[in-house]
Each structure stands twice: as structure tokens, then as C-alpha cells.
Amino acid sequence: MxxxxxxxxxxxxxxxxxxxxxxxxxxxxxxxxxxxxxxxxxxxxxxxxxxxxxxxxxxxxxxxxxxxxxxxxxxxxxxxxxxxxxxxxxxxxxxxxxxxxDYDQVVADYVSQQNPSRLSQAALETLAVIAYKQPISRGAIASIRAVNVDSVVRTLLGRGLVTELFTDSETGAINYGTTDLVLQQLGINSIDELPPISPLLADGTEGFDGDVR
Missing domain, CATH: 1.10.10.10 (Winged helix-like DNA-binding domain superfamily/Winged helix DNA-binding domain)
Incomplete structure (x- = not known):
């Protein structure tokens, strides 16, 4: 050999x-x-x-x-x-x-001190989906909006408007929800105070099947 x-x-x-x-x-x-x-x-x-x-x-x-x-x-x-x-x-x-x-507060302080620019229409729509359907995975958000939402969700995370709530033990998908910052920006005390969304939808249910305020 x-x-x-x-x-x-x-x-x-x-x-x-x-x-x-x-x-x-x-x-x-x-x-x-x-x-x-x-x-x-x-x-x-x-x-x-x-x-x-x-x-x-x-x-x-x-x-x-x-x-x-x-x-x-x-x-x-x-x-x-x-x-x-x-x-x-x-x-x-x-x-x-x-x-x-150890550095969560450092990052939170940094984000809060930045001059926030206006959210894009795509970001606002994605934030609305998360607010009304939370907890919700990125895949489910994309299904409702019929577009890829990866970069938009990253933007919302970076702005401190949404957070990772938990990871599904079976699928590994991360589920997102809104933060207290959203409540502060909207001037409400609870997500339950959001106005009913059905009247704002084209047919009252499209994309928001199930429990809708």
C-alpha cells in the first residue's frame, strides 16, 4: 500500500x-x-x-x-x-x-436613545398582525401578509416593539408578541384595549380568522 x-x-x-x-x-x-x-x-x-x-x-x-x-x-x-x-x-x-x-439593559438603553424613524407601511402592517394575533410565529405572519417578513420582524425586534415570547417545542418556531413600548406609543394600558379590527378589513375576516377583536 x-x-x-x-x-x-x-x-x-x-x-x-x-x-x-x-x-x-x-x-x-x-x-x-x-x-x-x-x-x-x-x-x-x-x-x-x-x-x-x-x-x-x-x-x-x-x-x-x-x-x-x-x-x-x-x-x-x-x-x-x-x-x-x-x-x-x-x-x-x-x-x-x-x-x-448581563448586557440586556445596555442594549435596551441604546435602542431607546436612538432617534426613531417612521416605520414603513410593511412594518406597520406586520406590527398590527403581531399585536392582534400574538403569540404568533414568523411563518404565520408571512402567511397572513402573503410576503416574506424576515427583515421586517428584525426591524421591529431592533426597535424594541416586539419580542420573542417562546419557542415551539415541536416545530422550533419562535413566537412573537408586542412589548410595553407599543402600549406606551399607543397610549393604552393593555393590548385588550386595541380597537376591533374586523370593521377595518375588506370582508371583516380576511387574514384574521378566529378570535378577532
Whole structure:
């Protein structure tokens, strides 16, 4: 057996047979894989499963799991590294980057101090859907509005107008609701004080089937 053949056999034997093959153009080292996963998590709107990340990057599941653990240790300041202002949490069967709880108030203060620009029509419509149908997932919002609402929901989250209430244990979908800031802006004490919406709809029910104020 030649040296090249021996090397190939070693790689084959150490690769998880059940996991996707490493793409020729994919990350070749541990730091590269860590950064690739980090990049995907930075733009993801929902928790990402290890299997999903492995498929997206064409890497074995066990390699992705190891990379996740390295990132968690890195962000948490393990082994003498600096503790970051954000953390990697496992929620709803997947992983997602969050602001570390210690800095929630810092972020809230920053957002409240910004000069708010007017919300777009799309943002106002999405906020109305969330206000009247909460708790509601992004998929359900998109179904009602018949458009992609990912960027709009991010805007509303950034403005502190909506918040993540919980993650569905079965689907992994995040459910959203409005914050106290919405009540303050509208000058009401409770979401129950919102006016009935049925008279404002074209046929009284379109898009808001079920319990409607």
C-alpha cells in the first residue's frame, strides 16, 4: 500500500459515514469551520440544528458539534479568553447567537436613545398582525401578509416593539408578541384595549380568522 493510499484510508475511517461528505471547496481546518458556523448563525433568524449546519457546510455532524462547543467556550471566556458580550444558546432544538443577559439593559438603553424613524407601511402592517394575533410565529405572519417578513420582524425586534415570547417545542418556531413600548406609543394600558379590527378589513375576516377583536 502506498503512502497516499494509507492517508486516504485514514481519512475515510475517521469520517462519520452517516454525515455529509466534506465538499472540496469547504472549510479545511477547525478555525475555518468555526468561523463558517459563526457566520451562518449571525444571519440566521431561527435556531439552527447541528444537522442543518452540517448539511449547509457539507461537514460531518460530529465536526460541527465539536465546533459548536469550541464557539460556546470561546464566547464564555473559557481557558482564559475574554468573555464576549454575546453568547451561543441551544434553544428549540438548535443553536442561536444572543446578547448576553448581563448586557440586556445596555442594549435596551441604546435602542431607546436612538432617534426613531417612521416605520414603513410593511412594518406597520406586520406590527398590527403581531399585536392582534400574538403569540404568533414568523411563518404565520408571512402567511397572513402573503410576503416574506424576515427583515421586517428584525426591524421591529431592533426597535424594541416586539419580542420573542417562546419557542415551539415541536416545530422550533419562535413566537412573537408586542412589548410595553407599543402600549406606551399607543397610549393604552393593555393590548385588550386595541380597537376591533374586523370593521377595518375588506370582508371583516380576511387574514384574521378566529378570535378577532
Amino acid at each position: 502506498t503512502a497516499d493510499a494509507s492517508t486516504d484510508e485514514t481519512i475515510e475511517n475517521t469520517t462519520d459515514a452517516a454525515a455529509p461528505r466534506v465538499a472540496a471547496s469547504g472549510p479545511a481546518s477547525e478555525p475555518d469551520l468555526d468561523r463558517a458556523i459563526e457566520a451562518l448563525l449571525m444571519v440566521a433568524d431561527e435556531p439552527q440544528s447541528v444537522m442543518g449546519l452540517a448539511t449547509a457546510l457539507s461537514r460531518p455532524v460530529k465536526h460541527v458539534q465539536a465546533a459548536i462547543h469550541r464557539l460556546v467556550a470561546d464566547y464564555d471566556g473559557v481557558d482564559g479568553t475574554v468573555r464576549r458580550g454575546f453568547e451561543l444558546r441551544e434553544v428549540g432544538g438548535g443553536w442561536r447567537i444572543y446578547v448576553r443577559g
